[in-house]
Amino acid sequence: MDRYYWMYKAPRMSKPYLNGVENFISVAEANRVNNGSRSISCPCNNCKNFLSFIDTGEIEYHLLHDGFVPNYTCWSRHGESLLDCSTSSNNLHSNENTFNNDSYLDDDDHHSNDRNDNFNEMFDDMETNMGADEQEKLHRLFDEAETPLYKGSRFMKLDVVLKLLNLKLKHGWSDKSFTSLLELLHDLFPEDNGLPISTYQAKKLMCPMGLEVERIHACPNNCMLFRKEFENKHNCVSCGASRYKRKKDSDEVDDDVTKNGPPAKMLWYLPIIPRLKRLFSNENEAKLLCWHSEERVIDGKLRHVADSPQWRNIDKKYPEFGNEMRNIRFGLSSDGINPFGNMSSRHSTWPVLLCIYNLPQ
Numbered sequence: 001m002d003r004y005y006w007m008y009k010a011p012r013m014s015k016p017y018l019n020g021v022e023n024f025i026s027v028a029e030a031n032r033v034n035n036g037s038r039s040i041s042c043p044c045n046n047c048k049n050f051l052s053f054i055d056t057g058e059i060e061y062h063l064l065h066d067g068f069v070p071n072y073t074c075w076s077r078h079g080e081s082l083l084d085c086s087t088s089s090n091n092l093h094s095n096e097n098t099f100n101n102d103s104y105l106d107d108d109d110h111h112s113n114d115r116n117d118n119f120n121e122m123f124d125d126m127e128t129n130m131g132a133d134e135q136e137k138l139h140r141l142f143d144e145a146e147t148p149l150y151k152g153s154r155f156m157k158l159d160v161v162l163k164l165l166n167l168k169l170k171h172g173w174s175d176k177s178f179t180s181l182l183e184l185l186h187d188l189f190p191e192d193n194g195l196p197i198s199t200y201q202a203k204k205l206m207c208p209m210g211l212e213v214e215r216i217h218a219c220p221n222n223c224m225l226f227r228k229e230f231e232n233k234h235n236c237v238s239c240g241a242s243r244y245k246r247k248k249d250s251d252e253v254d255d256d257v258t259k260n261g262p263p264a265k266m267l268w269y270l271p272i273i274p275r276l277k278r279l280f281s282n283e284n285e286a287k288l289l290c291w292h293s294e295e296r297v298i299d300g301k302l303r304h305v306a307d308s309p310q311w312r313n314i315d316k317k318y319p320e321f322g323n324e325m326r327n328i329r330f331g332l333s334s335d336g337i338n339p340f341g342n343m344s345s346r347h348s349t350w351p352v353l354l355c356i357y358n359l360p361q
Helices: 003-008 015-035 056-066 082-087 107-113 119-126 132-145 157-171 175-188 199-206 272-280 283-289 309-317 319-323
Strands: 214-218 265-269 330-334 352-356
Touching: 003 015, 015 056, 132 157, 157 175, 157 199, 175 199, 272 283, 309 319
Parallel strands: none
Antiparallel strands: 214 265, 330 352
């Protein structure tokens, strides 16, 4: 029987659901033994894997009373990987009767579309298309989720930090005040506690899978970027200006460009391709990105950018690109740029943004 069906469609007192819960408990218990953990995170619709319990009976009661958290068909917090889920449908008993999907609709079925809490879905999505370094970071995050705040604590380190960051966001605490709070709590807890002592450490703990940002030095006169074949140049090839903030142009420079002080101007570049990969790795986001090809109503009326003549012109000019339903159309916008130098501006930040036109309005 399909795991999604018994978890979210079958009644909680039905035989498939009871057998499924029993199977889940055995899988979670085996994972706890393998990891040497004291407790198991509870995937019920209330705990949402944020709370952990030593007694499996309490977890079983939660699952029978509240059901599973939405979109948790891959038990990634309990020892399964995305590969395991894709190769097994988890049939409980081969001799069970096939159930009619329409006859066991539960009152909580609407929770399956709940997208407010996608913590577990985030874990599942990040397991795809990863290199070895990112896999290591992800498994380290799993380990933190199973690590008690201190010896004998019933709270996990990751849970506590997440709740504190939620309070910071909810009440608008500054980074400085939040760091002071962390330092105080760290001193109040037992000496072996693993609570971060700064806002930076807390964010680093919660977001180890952050997407990369490239910092590219630029000519102070906006002539060029020091990248590719110009990456190791010390002066602009156009105007001769130094790429560094220096008191005297005659100061000696090191061959290593990272040892010559801060750059005179810098471009912060957020690579596009890794972000598109992350979007397409999420089923819901990928569906929205392909909406223009799969679900858009085509009746000659202009409702969306995809209905415009220019969109069709691009499809005709580049048919291979247009026939690929995963094609992406960007719109570029900027502010503050002074290309002709005839505007008086005190700003030194020029934001250049790309927006995705494929998404439904």
